[in-house]
Amino acid sequence: MHRIDPNYTHTLSDGATLRWGSTNDADAYAALAEASFVLPQFQFSNPNVGPYARDLASGNHPLCTPNDIAVVCAPNGEMLAAAALLSQPLQYDGIDLAVGRPELVCSSPHVRQRGYVREIMNLLHHKSHARGDVMQAITGIPNYYHQFGYVWSVDYNAFRTIQFSTIADVSHDALLIRKARLDEYSTFIELYDNERRQRTDMLSTPYTAEYYAHALTTSCSREQHIPYFICVPTGEIVGFTTMLAYSDEDGGVCVTGLGFATTASPHLYFLRVLSALKAHARTLPKAHPSFPDVSKLYLQVDAHPSWLQLFATHSLVTLEEHPYTWYLRVPDFIPLLWQLRTLLERRLAASAFRHYTGSLILWFYRHGLEMVWQNGTLVAVKPWTAPAYGEPFHATYPPGIFAQQLFGWRSFRELHAWRKDVWARGESIEFLETLFPSKPSWFLWSN
Amino acid sequence: MTQPPALHDPQYIHTLPDGNTVRWARPSDIQGYIDLCANVFKDSADSEYNRYVAKYCRDFTSTYHPLSSANELAVVVNAAQEVVAGAVLMRVMMNYAGIDMTMGKPEVVATHPEYRNRGYIREIFKLLHARSHARGDLLQGITGVPYIYERLGYHYAIDYEQRTTVHFTSQQHTTSTPAIHVRRATINEYAQFAELYEAERRARNQLITTTIDFAFFKYLLEDNTSIHVWMPTLICAPDTDEVIGFLLLNKAKVDDKFIIYGLGLKPGYPLAQYLPAIINATAQYRPLITLRHTQDETINGIVFDLDASHPAHHILRSVSHATYDEGYTWFIRVPDVSALLQRIRPVIEQRVATSEYRGLTHQLDVSLYDASLMFRWEKGSLREISQHAHPKGASASNRYTLPLLLKQIFGRNSYAEMRRWHHELARTAYDGALLDTMFPKQTSWFMIQY
Numbered sequence: 001m002h003r004i005d006p007n008y009t010h011t012l013s014d015g016a017t018l019r020w021g022s023t024n025d026a027d028a029y030a031a032l033a034e035a036s037f038v039l040p041q042f043q044f045s046n047p048n049v050g051p052y053a054r055d056l057a058s059g060n061h062p063l064c065t066p067n068d069i070a071v072v073c074a075p076n077g078e079m080l081a082a083a084a085l086l087s088q089p090l091q092y093d094g095i096d097l098a099v100g101r102p103e104l105v106c107s108s109p110h111v112r113q114r115g116y117v118r119e120i121m122n123l124l125h126h127k128s129h130a131r132g133d134v135m136q137a138i139t140g141i142p143n144y145y146h147q148f149g150y151v152w153s154v155d156y157n158a159f160r161t162i163q164f165s166t167i168a169d170v171s172h173d174a175l176l177i178r179k180a181r182l183d184e185y186s187t188f189i190e191l192y193d194n195e196r197r198q199r200t201d202m203l204s205t206p207y208t209a210e211y212y213a214h215a216l217t218t219s220c221s222r223e224q225h226i227p228y229f230i231c232v233p234t235g236e237i238v239g240f241t242t243m244l245a246y247s248d249e250d251g252g253v254c255v256t257g258l259g260f261a262t263t264a265s266p267h268l269y270f271l272r273v274l275s276a277l278k279a280h281a282r283t284l285p286k287a288h289p290s291f292p293d294v295s296k297l298y299l300q301v302d303a304h305p306s307w308l309q310l311f312a313t314h315s316l317v318t319l320e321e322h323p324y325t326w327y328l329r330v331p332d333f334i335p336l337l338w339q340l341r342t343l344l345e346r347r348l349a350a351s352a353f354r355h356y357t358g359s360l361i362l363w364f365y366r367h368g369l370e371m372v373w374q375n376g377t378l379v380a381v382k383p384w385t386a387p388a389y390g391e392p393f394h395a396t397y398p399p400g401i402f403a404q405q406l407f408g409w410r411s412f413r414e415l416h417a418w419r420k421d422v423w424a425r426g427e428s429i430e431f432l433e434t435l436f437p438s439k440p441s442w443f444l445w446s447n
Numbered sequence: 448m449t450q451p452p453a454l455h456d457p458q459y460i461h462t463l464p465d466g467n468t469v470r471w472a473r474p475s476d477i478q479g480y481i482d483l484c485a486n487v488f489k490d491s492a493d494s495e496y497n498r499y500v501a502k503y504c505r506d507f508t509s510t511y512h513p514l515s516s517a518n519e520l521a522v523v524v525n526a527a528q529e530v531v532a533g534a535v536l537m538r539v540m541m542n543y544a545g546i547d548m549t550m551g552k553p554e555v556v557a558t559h560p561e562y563r564n565r566g567y568i569r570e571i572f573k574l575l576h577a578r579s580h581a582r583g584d585l586l587q588g589i590t591g592v593p594y595i596y597e598r599l600g601y602h603y604a605i606d607y608e609q610r611t612t613v614h615f616t617s618q619q620h621t622t623s624t625p626a627i628h629v630r631r632a633t634i635n636e637y638a639q640f641a642e643l644y645e646a647e648r649r650a651r652n653q654l655i656t657t658t659i660d661f662a663f664f665k666y667l668l669e670d671n672t673s674i675h676v677w678m679p680t681l682i683c684a685p686d687t688d689e690v691i692g693f694l695l696l697n698k699a700k701v702d703d704k705f706i707i708y709g710l711g712l713k714p715g716y717p718l719a720q721y722l723p724a725i726i727n728a729t730a731q732y733r734p735l736i737t738l739r740h741t742q743d744e745t746i747n748g749i750v751f752d753l754d755a756s757h758p759a760h761h762i763l764r765s766v767s768h769a770t771y772d773e774g775y776t777w778f779i780r781v782p783d784v785s786a787l788l789q790r791i792r793p794v795i796e797q798r799v800a801t802s803e804y805r806g807l808t809h810q811l812d813v814s815l816y817d818a819s820l821m822f823r824w825e826k827g828s829l830r831e832i833s834q835h836a837h838p839k840g841a842s843a844s845n846r847y848t849l850p851l852l853l854k855q856i857f858g859r860n861s862y863a864e865m866r867r868w869h870h871e872l873a874r875t876a877y878d879g880a881l882l883d884t885m886f887p888k889q890t891s892w893f894m895i896q897y
Contacts, residue, residue, distance in 0.1 A: 040842060141841045142871035143816045143848060152870055325870040365594045388560035389491045398594040418868055420603050420776045421593035 003123060004130045006067045010119075016080060018119050021069035026057035028079040029069065029104075036106035039249055047288040048222045048246070052447060053104055055221035056084045062210035063087045063446055064103075070123045072107075072116045081107035081116035085124040088137055089206040089446055091196075092407075093343050093439075096206070097336075100128030100136045103447070121148045125331070134336045136329040139445060150327035151400035153407045154203055154441045158323035159298040160307070161252065162274065166317050167297075170275040173233060177241065177280035180227040185212050188227050191240040195259025196442070199304055202408035203441035207242075211446060222246050222287060223447035225256045228280070230273055238264040241277065242444075246285055251292035253281040256300045256444055270310045302442050326443055328403050333362075334369050334381045336406075341378040344435055348376055351434045360431060362402065363393035365421075395424035395432060405432070408439040454577030457518065461570070467531065467562075469570040472520035477508050479530035480522060480557075487557040503673040503897070504555050507535045511670040513662035514538045514896055515554070521574040523558075523567045532558040532567035536575040539588065539896050540658035542648075544794040547658060551579030551587040552896075572599050576782070585787045587780040590895060601778035602850035604857045605655055607893050608774035609755040611763045612704065613726055614748040627721070629694060629728045632679040636690075637664045640679050643693045647711030648892070653754065654858040655891035663896065674699035675897050677708045680732075682725060691716045695894070696729070703747040705729055708894055710751070710759055719762050754892040777893060781853055785820065785834040788856075792829050795885045800827055802884045811878055814843030815852065816871070822885075845882070846873045855882070858889035 001008050009019040021029065030053040034045035057066045063086045072081040088101035102124050107116050125148075128136050138145050139156065180188050189207060196204045207227070215224040225242035232238055242257035255277060260266050274297070281294050301307035302323070311318055330336055337344070348356055353376075360371045361384050368384035386393065395412075397405075398421050404410050412432045415422040424432055452458040460470040472480065485501040508517040515537045523532040537552040553575050558567055579587050589596050590607070632640050641659070648656045659679075667676055675697070682692035695709030707729070712718055729749055751759050755774060763769045781787050788795070799807060811822040823831035847855075851869055854860045862883060866872050874882065 142846065142873075144841065322866065323870065365592075388563075389489065389494070396593070398597070416773075421597070423593070 004127045012072070012116075012119060014114065015075050016114075016116070017073050017075070018116075018123060019071060019073070020123075021057060021066050021071050021082065023057060023059050023066045025066065025069065025071060025079065025082075026054045029053040029057050029071070029082050032079050032082055032108060033104055033106050035108060042249065042288070042290055044288070044290075049104065049106075052221045052223045055219055055223075056086075056104060058218075058220065060214060060218045062208065062214050063089070068127070070120045072120060079108075080111045081120060083117070083120050083124060085127055086446065087131075087133075089208060089211070090137070090443065091204050091206055092340060093202055095340060095343055097135070097339065098131070098133045100124065100131070100133040101445075102136065102138050105138075105140060118148070125329075129331065134330070134339060137443075138327045138329075139324065140327075142324075145327045145329075148329065149331070149400070150329045151403050152325035153328040153403040153409050154326040154443050155302060155323040155409065156300075156326050156441075156443055156445070158300070158302045159254075159321040160301050160311065160318040161296055161298055161321060162316060162318050163296045164278050164281075164294075167274045167278045168271065169278070170272050173272065174279075175238070175269065175272045175276040176231045176233070176235075177228050177276045178231060180212075180216065180229055180240075182213060182216050184229070185209050187237060188212065188229070188240055191229075191237075191259055191261060192227075192242075192257070194262060195240075195257070198259075199306070199442055200439070201302075201304070201442045202439040203443040205442070205444040205446060221447065225444060225446075230260075230269070230276065237261065238269065239273070241273075243277075243280075246287040247281065247291060247294040248287060249291050251295040252298050253277075253284060253294055253296075254298045254300070257442075258299070266306065266310060267313060271314055274316075302440055304440055304442065328407065330400070330403050330406075333402060333406070334383065337369070337371065337381045338378075341381075344378055345376060347435055347437070348373075353431060353434055356431075360395075360428065360435075361393040363391075363396045364399045364402065365396065366399060368393060394428040395422075397422050405436045405438075408437065408441060411438040412436070414438070453581075454574050455581035459574065463523070463565070463567070463570060465565060467523055467525050467567075469521065469523045469567070469574065471574065472508075472517055472522045472530075472533070474517065475528075476520070476522050476524065476530050476533075477517050479524075480508065480520060480533040481505055483530050483533060483559060484555050484557045487559065499674055500555070503675050504535075506671050506673045506676075506897075507537070507554060511666065513660075513666050514540070519575075519578065521571045521578075523562070523571065525562075531562040532571060534568070534571050534575060536578055537896070538582070538584070540660065540663070541893060542656045542658055543791055544654055546791055546794060548586075548790060549582075549584050551575065551582075551584040553587065553589050556589075556591065569599060576780070580782065585781065585783070585790055587782075588777045589780075590775060590777060593778075596778045596780075599780070600782070601780045602853055603776040604779040604850070604853040604859055605777040605891050605893055606755055606774060606859060607777050607891070607895065608752050609757075609760055610772040610774060611751045611753075611760050612748055612770045612772070613751070613763060613766060614768045614770070615730060615746070616768050626685040627682055627691070627724045627728050628685065629680050629682050629696075629725070629732050632664075632668065632681050632693075634665060634668055636679075636681065637661050639690055640664065640681070640693055643690070643711055643713065644709075646713070647693075647709075650711075651756075651892060652889075653756075653892040654889040655893045657892070657894040657896060671698075673897065677706075677894070677897075682712065682721075682728070692721075692725075694725070694729070696732070700746055701750070703745050705732075705746060705749045706752050707749060708752050710753060710757070718758055722759060722762050754890060756890040757892070779853055779857065781849070783834070784815075784849060784852065784856075785832050788820075788822075788832045791856075792832065796827070796829050798884055798887065799824070799829075799881075804881055804884055807881070809881070811845070811881060812843065813845045813847055813852070813878075813882070814841075815847055815849050816841065818849075819843065820852075841871075844873065844875045845878050846871060848872075855886045855888075858887065858891060861888040864888075 030050040033049040033053040037046040037049045056064045068085045083105040086101040088099040090099045226245045228241045229237045230239035239260040244254040355376045370384040372380040481504045484504045485497045488500045489497045507515045519536040522530045534553045534556040539550040539552045677695040680694040680696045681690045692712035697706035806827045807824045809824045813820045819835045
């Protein structure tokens with residue numbers, strides 16, 4: 001039976017069974033997640049993971065079906081390990097990419113080190129490939145996913161923490177934060193996409209109508225970015241925000257997106273928005289009754305200069321959190337580059353390399369690829385093999401590290417300065433910088 | 448029942464899945480290995496046999512090389528007993544902040560093109576690593592193809608060079624103040640050379656340096672046939688012949704240039720003032736050098752292939768006819784990091800003793816994700832360094848990976864530099880400052896011994 005067949009099962013060497021999930025697995029997946037994700041400071045389960053697992057296995061989630069969850073079960077049927085494969089919305093500089101996202105990876109604490117997660121990841125990668133994903137993306141345990149071919153390639157969760165005590169309460173002309181309604185998707189998406197266009201990020205996250213509807217209606221999870229509007233006292237909408245709808249174990253509320261109408265001035269509204277966010281956050285429930293009272297906001301600024309300008313202009317005291325990362329796995333750069341070819345051609349056309357004719361050979365130490373250009377058009381991207389003698393390539397990257405430049409996380413020169421195994425011929429450096437420039441990203445996890 | 452020979456045992460032999468054999472070399476293998484390297488390291492398939500590499504390999508597998516011998520050569524041979532892959536394990540003498548140690552160095556790693564991608568080098572390295580461990584090396588180091596050796600457990604952890612090239616000009620040849628000359632040291636001048644070299648090592652305050660004992664000095668001057676060795680060369684005052692400094696000058700020009708790997712002057716002879724004269728004197732040293740291409744004696748410049756912090760680089764930045772290339776790095780493998788830390792414990796204690804942590808009593812735990820390290824400090828003494836197999840992993844407060852910890856132990860990068868690139872790093876403020884005290888960023892002058 002083919003591995004992506006919904007009824008696929010495979011008996012592992014210890015007798016456990018690897019298979020795809022169904023709605024019947026929702027309770028077991030939720031219980032497994034709660035057993036796996038324990039908050040150390042409280043010694044109880046993360047209260048968000050159970051509902052999240054149920055949501056993924058419910059059949060209602062727009063990015064995941066129950067059959068996209070791979071599970072390992074003991075001979076007696078007990079679920080021992082599981083993970084879901086989401087279809088993560090993603091745009092690369094305006095081009096939609098199909099991306100698989102392993103998520104809520106968990107294994108029972110008493111069955112670890114048995115290779116169950118490796119079996120599950122193999123299955124998820126297989127399905128992701130079969131459905132045409134050009135890559136996989138994952139967050140989660142630091143360092144762990146390197147072993148499955150993932151390389152950290154995009155910053156995310158670069159939060160600034162603002163204590164409520166530093167946010168002045170605004171009483172005059174106070175703004176209001178209100179949850180968006182189901183019939184307001186067009187208003188929301190206009191604001192949201194306007195913000196994406198303004199930021200000109202490398203990676204950004206489309207917010208689909210299906211995800212919007214699910215977040216506002218059918219979801220039983222606490223993990224979604226809930227869409228809200230920012231309104232003036234008369235009710236006119238001047239912006240949007242996306243937030244998680246609970247305060248966390250440290251008394252914080254996470255704000256993952258913020259944008260303004262084209263007619264509104266971010267500078268003018270910023271302090272009033274913070275005051276409104278603070279007031280709204282105080283109305284949100286705690287994810288668990290034992291958690292401390294809400295006292296701060298986490299603003300997901302990533303590396304975007306507008307946020308940093310606003311903080312600086314208003315002399316706001318914030319705590320800068322180290323960014324975390326998206327780990328990306330690109331099994332084959334050739335189809336990905338081919339999908340991006342019109343964009344790459346535009347980048348070249350806007351540079352001194354317009355009308356370029358020639359080839360660019362990238363060597364990944366074990367295999368390589370050649371990009372063939374004719375008069376500024378990318379006519380082929382094909383595999384390339386090194387000859388026994390000589391080094392007739394233009395640049396080298398260790399496998400996976402090329403993703404760090406392709407996705408804009410670091411420039412070629414930064415990579416070369418940091419890693420001795422990233423190298424290019426002098427005449428190829430500017431070409432590489434032109435094709436694959438460094439840019440920030442706003443890549444939201446679509447739980 | 449007799450135990451089969453261990454990996455490091457000269458009698459070890461193992462048949463690979465394709466029927467070929469990995470083992471330690473026999474005398475009959477030496478020429479095959481030399482020929483293999485001379486054929487692998489050439490510019491193209493139809494290029495000539497690389498006789499320079501052949502000489503280099505002959506030295507490594509000789510009885511006169513003080514750091515290497517044919518006994519340290521591991522090979523893969525085919526059914527006809529032809530050497531199709533091989534590498535030698537050298538013994539490099541290094542010093543970490545005053546503590547001498549040896550490092551195993553795989554050298555001249557070669558596989559016949561028709562036998563590649565079969566895992567032969569991985570098999571050969573198993574033997575080299577076992578031998579290195581058996582003779583007491585705490586680490587192995589290698590240069591060469593970047594990335595490839597990461598798959599064998601090596602991580603770039605020590606920078607070893609930066610290159611500044613001075614191109615000779617007509618102006619260069621007419622400038623001659625102050626007048627000095629350079630000459631090759633003689634075998635009887637080891638004490639004088641060593642005094643200069645050691646003084647330079649002390650003065651430069653480098654973390655890792657290269658030890659040059661008499662045996663290696665003698666090899667450099669008298670015993671080698673390779674052109675890839677650095678010659679101890681003395682810098683002399685013009686009239687008195689007083690030795691005022693030293694150079695480590697490559698035996699042969701490479702392309703059309705001299706290469707200088709080491710440079711130091713006595714106190715009282717400022718480098719900034721004497722460097723132009725050293726350049727001129729080196730240019731005039733031409734007749735004594737072993738030329739790579741005897742039909743072409745043109746020498747058009749000097750490459751200062753020195754450690755990145757050497758002041759010569761900074762002085763030459765103001766020279767219009769100088770160009771700069773980024774250097775390369777040592778890839779380091781440390782199979783037992785706690786054993787290495789035990790060895791350098793006096794250095795760690797000294798660093799803490801001269802910091803605000805002096806007199807410290809504290810247990811410092813550092814997760815390496817798949818293991819963890821524990822440092823137990825008592826009243827300023829590091830009483831225990833131990834490694835544990837059951838780590839807290841990602842839930843630990845202080846988290847490194849082994850490659851990143853090595854970069855800090857060897858002074859290459861600070862934590863702040865690494866954190867921008869490696870998001871798996873984490874520390875508490877207190878322990879982080881302590882770790883930075885124990886392992887500060889510090890440059891190294893770690894030359895390759897050929």
